[in-house]
Amino acid sequence: MKTNIWSVDKYVDIDSGYPQIQQAADLLNKNEVVAFPTETVYGLGGNAKSDEAIAKIFAAKGRPSDNPLIIHIANKEQLTELVSEVPEKAEQLMEAFWPGALTIIFRLKEGALSKLATAGLVTVGVRMPDHPVALRLLEEANLPIAAPSANTSGKPSPTTALHVKEDLDSIIAGIVDGGPTGVGVESTVIDCTDAVPTILRPGGVSQEEMEKVIGEVKLDKALVNKESAPKAPGMKYTHYAPNAPLFLVKAPRERIQELVAEERRNGKKAGVLTTEENQDFYQADYIFVCGKRAELSTVAANLYDGLRSFNHSNVDIIFSEMFPYEGLGYAIMNRLMKAASHQVIE
Structure with missing residues (x-):
């Protein structure tokens, strides 16, 4: 299959018309799958009402079909077609954070979506992305679009069209290239079907921000307990891992450098995932600076690019600094723990 690639400048007036977006929307209406940018990561979109389209998403990603998909919409009117009720707290969260990096779990309206998209559950995760290209595409398609991250299952999520191409070229119908994403980690997933809402996946909107609302x-x-079965999309299986084994180091930077030196003495190439504050400290075969420790938004924005970059460095092992479990740091550490298979050196 030839994968079409359309470049769209998100800073140009999208409403003035983009034939590339219309072409991508036409493919979605034909039950093909198309990758597109959001403010978090690139999504792999397909018609959420179509078993055919959803099956193509799972096949392209190599993703287990028992994993529900997040549904993307362009406006609140579309939401009423999908869910049986909108709790008051969900309404408050939508008012505060939509469009944005927040997925809300609702009770599903029977027959509204392909059962493959929801893995047969009676609930559904929905979000409205905060990206002009994504919103325009969703409007043109005029469909609820199921869209997990546009990568091969298990690999780091894509934050550029090039990342998508690396994984899915010749496998999917098209890629809408809207430039690098902004937030860099996926949306927060919160279940609003119970009296007290529950975060199922940390992401671009923090617990602290939501509690203020x-x-x-x-x-x-x-x-908080890796033995418990996760309920959120994308959290059930190994994710985000680079090719080389990744270890998180819960120790000062001197300990990380000792580990690097030890691996190099044994004839192995070692890499370090670090921040601007420490980039000049390490002596390693490959170093990726993912942002500023003092500004965790920069770390989140570059995290997946960093994890992917190690695949082109030929390192045998990777050591990473750790981050505080607060605000956006919770989402960063969640992804790093998954990428490292919870391997932590104290």
């Missing part, structure tokens, strides 16, 4: 917000047990 709706009061108490709980964390899913699987986020």
